[in-house]
Amino acid sequence: MDISFHGIPIAQTMFNLLIYLYLIDRYRIELFVEIGVMNGGLANVIIHRCRLPTWRNLHYLGVQLIEDEVMPQVKKLVAETAANHGNVSIHYGDAFKQPTISLITGRMNAAGRTLVLCDGGDKPQELNLYLPHLKPDDLIIAHDYGPNEEWDRVEADILDRHDCVLLEPELIKPAGNLAFIKRRSNDG
Numbered sequence: 001m002d003i004s005f006h007g008i009p010i011a012q013t014m015f016n017l018l019i020y021l022y023l024i025d026r027y028r029i030e031l032f033v034e035i036g037v038m039n040g041g042l043a044n045v046i047i048h049r050c051r052l053p054t055w056r057n058l059h060y061l062g063v064q065l066i067e068d069e070v071m072p073q074v075k076k077l078v079a080e081t082a083a084n085h086g087n088v089s090i091h092y093g094d095a096f097k098q099p100t101i102s103l104i105t106g107r108m109n110a111a112g113r114t115l116v117l118c119d120g121g122d123k124p125q126e127l128n129l130y131l132p133h134l135k136p137d138d139l140i141i142a143h144d145y146g147p148n149e150e151w152d153r154v155e156a157d158i159l160d161r162h163d164c165v166l167l168e169p170e171l172i173k174p175a176g177n178l179a180f181i182k183r184r185s186n187d188g
């Protein structure tokens with residue numbers, strides 16, 4: 001079922017939308033990075049959270065290849081929120097190229113607990129590129145996960161090579177996401 005918020009289509013299921021909001025709250029996320037903003041439907045929901053007095057610690061960074069895909073009302077919301085609260089922005093660029101990589105990783109380093117949502121053109125590659133930049137306790141999610149051999153390989157390879165564990169797989173995998181949390185050095 002297609003969903004929209006304030007008339008802006010969201011390329012997510014209702015369940016996924018709830019999962020992202022739940023994760024932001026449960027893990028006290030301070031920076032939400034969305035790779036692949038498209039119309040800006042999800043951005044619109046998250047940015048409205050960033051404007052609430054109780055969620056002011058939450059920052060949003062969207063990264064989008066093709067600027068024209070982002071709806072004008074979302075651009076307006078970003079500009080207004082940035083001017084009044086300073087905690088949101090959309091960067092137009094390629095998540096696989098410089099200077100976008102440095103911008104994202106710089107923000108991840110400087111921020112408190114970060115959640116990176118990989119929802120651009122190649123989610124496994126986005127996972128592989130940004131996962132090494134997570135700080136302990138940061139989260140990363142790849143959207144459009146399906147239980148198949150390709151994703152099984154991606155998952156096994158990441159668990160083998162990186163110091164992270166699956167994040168709430170019983171909740172997150174059935175919704176079509178693969179998510180990891182970076183371990184703290186003293187975790188077993």
Ligand SMILES: C[S@@+](CC[C@H](N)C(=O)[O-])C[C@H]1O[C@@H](n2cnc3c(N)ncnc32)[C@H](O)[C@@H]1O
Nearest residue numbers: 010011036037038042064065094095119120121
């Ligand atoms: C599935 S849509 C994103 C949907 C959006 N996250 C939502 O929830 O409504 C994927 C978007 O990623 C963008 N994209 C593709 N490759 C990209 C790249 N290398 N860097 C940044 N954005 C990219 C596409 O232009 C497209 O708008």
